[in-house]
Amino acid sequence: MRARTVKLLLAAAATAAATAASIGLSLRAEAQPAAADAVVARVGDKVITAAEVERRIAQIPPFQLQSFGRTPDEIRRNFVSQVLVRELLLAQGAAAQRLTERADVQDRIRGVLRAALLQRIQAESAASSPVTDEEVRAYYEANRGRFSAPPMVALWRVLVATREEAEAILAELKEDPSPQRFKDIAREKSLDKATSLRGGDLGFVAPDGSTAEPGLKLAPGLLDAASRVKDGELVPEPVPEGDRFAVLWRRQSRRPVSRSLEQEAPSIRQILAHGKAEAQVKQLLDRLRAQDVSGHAPELVDLIDITSTGDLQPLRRPGTLASSRRPGAPAPRHDMR
Structure with a gap:
């Protein structure tokens, strides 16, 4: 069966190559444009039209x-x-070997269909309900805290x-x-056990x-004490904190951030467009x-056992308890000796 399939594929490839070689006149730049349904090549029971060639070529960068x-x-x-003939040859070869019946192939087909549908919904959403300047401005005003931040240390x-105690620690840190x-x-x-x-x-504070x-x-x-030293410096004296004392080390600082509406508008449009598409989905x-x-x-x-390490165990039969044994561990003994 496999040898016969290979022979069929080779024969189809030879036919397709001959057909592709003979279509030069219909595709010459100086010739009149071919009709959209003109058949450029045949591979098995499939055809490649001039419109298909034009559509696919338009997707390729120059x-x-x-x-x-x-x-x-x-x-x-x-x-x-x-490209096109090769794709059809491989597709027909896969069909001849009934690859579409395999579970992993069906998963990939579903993934492609899912992605195509989501892409179409996004395009339709952008066309039917484009994000307006008013929506962008309203989002910016409602989320100003995301686009600005005060200076922090x-x-x-x-x-x-x-x-x-604080002075002794400062002396020790001066040594090391x-x-x-x-x-x-x-x-x-x-x-302070919450931070120790x-x-x-x-x-950042x-x-x-x-x-x-x-x-x-x-x-x-x-x-106030930290503001008197530079980044990377220890505050030279203990700092009172209530009835206790703190040893402070200023590690680094962060400048204030203030992003304008004009700066954030492109990313806000993407967020809002994504939200509209997700609502349609x-x-x-x-x-x-x-x-x-x-x-x-x-x-x-629940019949599927998943271990704490994320490994899958074989499916259990309904009515049985989940096995707590590690893979490869010996079965427990039930005799009373």
């Missing part, structure tokens, strides 16, 4: 078309024989009970001013003392789900 020949006539003929801190030593001290001695495990790293850590807000005195899915989904039994996926 620099890439140059690889098919030096003249327009040569480019067209080689594109047909090397990154701080590391060790919080201790007394000034003497390395990030690793600071982190070790913070993990060992800092009274991170080596005292408070992250805003001018109002707020941080990315929920519930963590620094007192104004700490920011949801409407389509809701309609198709109500129309086509039946016999849905999601609880049956």
Whole structure:
């Protein structure tokens, strides 16, 4: 069967090559344009029309078309024989071997169809409901916090009970001013257990003392002390923080950010266009789900065992318990000896 399929493919290839070689006159630049339904080549029971050749060539960048020949006539003929005819030969060979019945091939076909449908919905959405300047402006105003940020400073801190402890830590850091030593001290001695495990790293702090850590807000005195040193410098004296004292290290700073509407308009248009397309996809899915989904039994996926490492176990039979054994582990013994 396989030998017969190969012979058929070779015969079809020879026929297609001869056909492709004979179509030069109909594709010459100086000739009159061919009718859209004119058959340029036949491969098995499939045909390639002049309109198909024109459509496919239009999708190829000019620099890439140059690889098919030096003249327009040569480019067209080689594109047909090397690309379009080859595609049909391989497609018919796959059909002859019934590859479309394979599960992995069906997955890929579904993926291509899904992508094509989503692309069409996006194009239709952009044409039927384009994003307006008013929508862009309204989005910008409603999300100003995403397009601007105040100046911020990154701080590391060790919080201790007394000034003497803070001074001793500063003296130690002057001997060994390395990030690793600071982190070790913070993990060992800092009274702020929310940040000690991170080596005292408070992250970036805003001018109002707020941080990315929920519930963590620094007192104004700490920011004032940090403002007197440069990036990468330790604050030379212990900084009072309530009834405790902090050792501060200013790691780096971040300049204020302010993006104008004009700067953000292109990205906002993309966000809004994507949202409109997603709304249409949801409407389509809701309609198709109500129309086509039946016999849905999601609880049956419980028959598939997935280990903690993400490995799949063989399907269990209904009514059996999930196996807790590791792959390759011996089966448990049930005798009472």
